[in-house]
Amino acid sequence: MRLLIVAPNWIGDAVMSLSLIQALHADEALRQADGQPCEIHVLAPSVTAPVYQFSHAVHTVQAEPFAHGQLQWGLRKQVGRALAARGYDTAIVLPNSLKSALVPWFARIARRVGYDGELRSLVLNQALPKPRKNNKPPMIEWYGRLGGYSPGQLAWPRLQVSPGTTQAVCGDFVLKPGFLAVAPGAEYGPAKRWPTAHFAAVVQTFLSSNPTQAAALLGGPKDVAVCEDIASQLEPALRSRVRVLAGKTSLPQAIALMAGASQLLTNDSGLMHVAAALNVPVHAVFGSSSPEHTPPLNEQARVYSLKLACSPCFQRECPLGHMDCLNTLKPELVSIHLRNPDGGV
Numbered sequence: 294m295r296l297l298i299v300a301p302n303w304i305g306d307a308v309m310s311l312s313l314i315q316a317l318h319a320d321e322a323l324r325q326a327d328g329q330p331c332e333i334h335v336l337a338p339s340v341t342a343p344v345y346q347f348s349h350a351v352h353t354v355q356a357e358p359f360a361h362g363q364l365q366w367g368l369r370k371q372v373g374r375a376l377a378a379r380g381y382d383t384a385i386v387l388p389n390s391l392k393s394a395l396v397p398w399f400a401r402i403a404r405r406v407g408y409d410g411e412l413r414s415l416v417l418n419q420a421l422p423k424p425r426k427n428n429k430p431p432m433i434e435w436y437g438r439l440g441g442y443s444p445g446q447l448a449w450p451r452l453q454v455s456p457g458t459t460q461a462v463c464g465d466f467v468l469k470p471g472f473l474a475v476a477p478g479a480e481y482g483p484a485k486r487w488p489t490a491h492f493a494a495v496v497q498t499f500l501s502s503n504p505t506q507a508a509a510l511l512g513g514p515k516d517v518a519v520c521e522d523i524a525s526q527l528e529p530a531l532r533s534r535v536r537v538l539a540g541k542t543s544l545p546q547a548i549a550l551m552a553g554a555s556q557l558l559t560n561d562s563g564l565m566h567v568a569a570a571l572n573v574p575v576h577a578v579f580g581s582s583s584p585e586h587t588p589p590l591n592e593q594a595r596v597y598s599l600k601l602a603c604s605p606c607f608q609r610e611c612p613l614g615h616m617d618c619l620n621t622l623k624p625e626l627v628s629i630h631l632r633n634p635d636g637g638v
Contacts, residue, residue, distance in 0.1 A: 294323050297376065297384040297402060299393055300337035300345065302361070303480070304544070304563025305587065307341035308570050310387055311348055311450035312433035316442045318350035334381070336372075336396065343544040344567070347452040364392050373399020385439050386417065406439050429586045449590040452570040454552040462549040466509070466538060470553035473499055473508040473631070474573070476564035477523060478516030478539070483610055485560050487578045487619050489519055493526035494624035495558055499631050500531045509554070511547055511564060512539035556632060565589050576627055580619040581606050597627055 296317060301307055314333055317323060323331040332352040335345045342356040358372065359365050373396040384397030386407035397405045398416035407413060409420040421438060424430060430438075437447045463470055477492045479485035496508050510520035520539040524532060542550065548567055551557065557568040557575050561582045568575050569589035577589050579598040583605040588596060598604075604618040611618075 294325055294331035295379065295381050296323075296331055296333050297381045297397060297400075298333060298335045299384060299386040299388065299397065299407075300335050300341055301387045302338050302341065304341055304344060305561075305566040306387070306432065307337065307344040308450050308452070308563070308566035309432040309587070309590075310436050311344075311350070311452070311570065312447045313385070313387075313436040313440050313442065314345075314348060314350045315448055315451070316437065316446055317440055334379070336376075340544070343548070344452070346545065347454060347548055349453055359392075366395070369395045370399045372396050373401075376400040377402075386413075387436060387439070389413075389423070391416070408439070429583070431585065432587050433590070450566070450570040451572075452548065452552075452567065454549050454571065458549050459553040462546050463553045465546075466536060466542070466550065468507060468509055468536060468550070468553070471506070471555045472536075472553070473506060474551055474554035474557040474559075474564075474568065475508055475510045475520075475523070476512055476516075476557060476559040476562050476568075477510065477519050478512040479560045479562050480513070480515070483616075485562070485580055485582055486519070487560055487580070487622070489522045490526060491578075491619075491622070491624040491627075492558065493523045495628045495631065496523065496535070497527050497531065498624075498628040500527070500534055503633055506555075507534045507536065509536045509538050509550065511542070511550065514540040516540070558627070558631070561587060569594055574632070576630060578619065578622060578627065580604065580616070580622075581608050581611070583607070595630055597622060 318330045335351055335354045339356045342354050345351045345354040377400040381402045383404040384402040386394045389408055391411040391413055394407055394413050394416045405417045406419040407417045408423040414420045433447050434444050516539040520537045524535050524537050551568050552571045554573050557573055559565045559577050561579050565577050569591045572591050574593035575589040577596050584596045584598050599618055599622050601618050
């Protein structure tokens with residue numbers, strides 16, 4: 294039994310898709326004749342492909358050559374024809390676009406599963422009806438349904454990083470394991486970003502209360518300015534214990550670093566889901582998005598949401614122009630819950 298998973302385009306979604314992949318890997322009905330788990334191969338955008346390298350349930354990962362947002366019919370046909378020789382029994386297409394379903398169709402995979410919409414029934418032969426927007430299930434359940442799994446059959450996503458890898462990457466960035474990780478970005482848009490002054494206030498309180506600890510500000514190239522702004526707002530005496538690493542790490546390095554953190558302070562973001570899957574304690578601030586739909590999934594995660602009447606709106610920018618769901622969520626509500634890595638508060 295050989296399965297192809299067409300992976301989503303967002304890091305957080307990629308992490309949440311691991312619940313489906315783990316269920317497929319553990320499914321007794323899908324085991325091969327020799328008793329081994331089914332082979333699960335992932336075709337992923339280059340931005341999310343590294344996530345799957347840290348999952349024990351994934352056999353191989355192949356990065357897509359496609360440009361973001363472009364159809365590239367000929368290139369998709371070429372990739373599909375190349376995959377046809379691998380003998381996949383089933384393809385499960387996680388993104389909702391028509392173009393994401395083309396490769397399994399070109400590969401002539403016998404069973405092609407995904408949600409309907411965008412004329413996808415033309416290329417999928419098992420198109421499930423999409424849940425309505427006002428009745429969104431948790432994301433791991435959304436993906437789990439494509440494999441035929443109920444919520445009770447889905448374990449939380451898990452990533453594995455070896456201690457040696459974490460130690461080595463921490464050394465590369467002059468960090469000692471046990472630092473406070475901070476991820477203040479949110480690729481989706483500003484309506485998911487807590488103000489930099491609030492982040493800075495929490496980091497300031499933490500470093501002042503924990504004189505032996507450091508903080509690392511993580512994110513992609515687009516988050517550099519936000520991270521530098523946070524660092525600039527700290528008292529000068531504390532800045533030497535802050536590492537601004539946004540834009541300086543690859544995703545595999547960021548995942549390895551996150552495995553060495555004592556906890557993460559973050560918006561609803563891809564790195565929030567990475568930390569949760571590594572079983573790192575998470576402090577996650579939610580604004581326009583829903584903590585019921587995309588929560589951080591580990592027992593040590595804590596969510597901060599004011600649950601105003603106007604949220605979640607799922608918009609990139611505040612449609613009312615005030616951002617009250619984030620601006621009025623004060624840093625003191627979060628600071629009190631950050632733990633001292635040496636055992637106190």
